[in-house]
Amino acid sequence: MQLNLSLAEDRKLNLQNEIFERIRLMILDGRIKPGEALPATRTMSTQLQVSRNTMTIAYDRLRAEGYIETRRSVGTFVSSQLPDSALYTPAAASSTSAAHHKSAELMLAAPPLRSQAIVNPHHNKLTVDFWVGRPDPHSFPLKAWSQLIAKRLLAPGSNLTEYRDPCGVVEFREQIARHVRRARGIIATRDDVFVIGGCQDGLNLICRLLVKEGTSAVIETPCYQGAAFLFESFRAKLHPVPVDEKGIRVDQLPGVKNAIVYVTPSHQYPLGVTLSLERRLELLNWASQTGSYIVEDDYDSDFRYHGSPLTALKGLDRSDRVIYLGTFSKCMGAGLRLGYAILPSAMRDAGRHMKALMNNGQPWLEQAALSDFMSNGSYVHHLRRIRRRYMARRDALLEALNRHFGECRTLGAPAGMHLAWQLPDKLPAAADIARAALARGVGVYTPTSGGSTFLGEDLRGDRIVILGFSSLTEKEIETGIARLAVAIKDMMS
Numbered sequence: 001m002q003l004n005l006s007l008a009e010d011r012k013l014n015l016q017n018e019i020f021e022r023i024r025l026m027i028l029d030g031r032i033k034p035g036e037a038l039p040a041t042r043t044m045s046t047q048l049q050v051s052r053n054t055m056t057i058a059y060d061r062l063r064a065e066g067y068i069e070t071r072r073s074v075g076t077f078v079s080s081q082l083p084d085s086a087l088y089t090p091a092a093a094s095s096t097s098a099a100h101h102k103s104a105e106l107m108l109a110a111p112p113l114r115s116q117a118i119v120n121p122h123h124n125k126l127t128v129d130f131w132v133g134r135p136d137p138h139s140f141p142l143k144a145w146s147q148l149i150a151k152r153l154l155a156p157g158s159n160l161t162e163y164r165d166p167c168g169v170v171e172f173r174e175q176i177a178r179h180v181r182r183a184r185g186i187i188a189t190r191d192d193v194f195v196i197g198g199c200q201d202g203l204n205l206i207c208r209l210l211v212k213e214g215t216s217a218v219i220e221t222p223c224y225q226g227a228a229f230l231f232e233s234f235r236a237k238l239h240p241v242p243v244d245e246k247g248i249r250v251d252q253l254p255g256v257k258n259a260i261v262y263v264t265p266s267h268q269y270p271l272g273v274t275l276s277l278e279r280r281l282e283l284l285n286w287a288s289q290t291g292s293y294i295v296e297d298d299y300d301s302d303f304r305y306h307g308s309p310l311t312a313l314k315g316l317d318r319s320d321r322v323i324y325l326g327t328f329s330k331c332m333g334a335g336l337r338l339g340y341a342i343l344p345s346a347m348r349d350a351g352r353h354m355k356a357l358m359n360n361g362q363p364w365l366e367q368a369a370l371s372d373f374m375s376n377g378s379y380v381h382h383l384r385r386i387r388r389r390y391m392a393r394r395d396a397l398l399e400a401l402n403r404h405f406g407e408c409r410t411l412g413a414p415a416g417m418h419l420a421w422q423l424p425d426k427l428p429a430a431a432d433i434a435r436a437a438l439a440r441g442v443g444v445y446t447p448t449s450g451g452s453t454f455l456g457e458d459l460r461g462d463r464i465v466i467l468g469f470s471s472l473t474e475k476e477i478e479t480g481i482a483r484l485a486v487a488i489k490d491m492m493s
């Protein structure tokens, strides 16, 4: 058996990454189908005239990211549940119509489009789902919200019929500026605040302002897929920098200038670590020396369970190099599609134009209602309430893990809505555990299936399980971990 694959002479990636990327694309565009067998590493190394070790590394990475699976004594196969199979461009799907081929050609001229795993495809089949980043549906302040919406609808004036400032409702922006000053140490006025449709929308705004083909985009590895894939779609040149227990390794920042740096300093996605103060200052210094901009994605910083949060990078920024992104998706609900960007002053005018070009602004009604919710004190009260609730769930998860598996090493527990469990050597690989859990009606995730991506040589994803806890009750958490323990025991016996 052979794969129809040859390597380009003018390779931009190293050998194992090139092979990984080629095979990944063949899987994603359907040239090799889920369940289909792949040649052995020995066969491939002979075919491509590369070392067996190179082939093994490429296969290991495909396996760690969930594209392939190995069945002991049988062989290697394309995974039946691909991490982003549902997300790939339809351009590559086979069709005989001429029109389709034409659009396929157009789309193929663009880089392969992938999008982040944001909805769990298996959710309905699961009894307990540790999917990441989901607020508790019962905690949404429905009564207060419907009253505020109704009140605004009684006297909408021309707000429902007229265009307004694309940057957002003024009083809402004022409330946001007050909130980030108190909660994140950011000094901003309402003019600095842009209302956006969540962090993802903000990233698009930033890319449209700053990124063109070849722009250096420095990202964490592992990195939130929504950011990495977006930069990829703009044909940025990605520079992955590893993350350790203190956050992004600033000593490994690349020697580039005028870059865009994407980081999640409060609670790194997906490892959950917090960027240390020392590294924050070094990163800011690097950005100012290299003329780069830092994008601070502060997606879940409202949830810190121990100590006070570190001041946001934006709050420490003396050179106006940080673009801050905040979202109401985690603390209120992702269905609202509301968030905010705080831009450096040099980008404000361009930002206003771009916001108008993109969408003429977000819906008025929700902005107005949320502004009222914040100004009457309900928002702070709501945050306090859900923080307590999530902390109890986090504790229940840690307790259940330790009880069923012995002392567990986790990352990210002091904050956020998920944690990363570092598997002990004696347990199987994360993707195998996730598959066994799924068969028992429990959703647990690898970094890749949970919406992040490892780049470069980093293979740690194989040994990490991601567990979201915010939308599950303590009882559900206990049931889920107990079932997971049985699933793993069965696998190992």
Ligand SMILES: Cc1ncc(COP(=O)(O)O)c(C=O)c1O
Residues within 6 Å of the ligand: 133, 197, 198, 199, 200, 201, 224, 226, 264, 269, 297, 299, 326, 327, 328, 329, 334, 338, 339
């Ligand atoms: C790191 C990170 N950034 C951004 C987002 C998306 O946020 P939003 O709903 O505000 O677009 C998510 C969603 O889970 C996330 O995990």
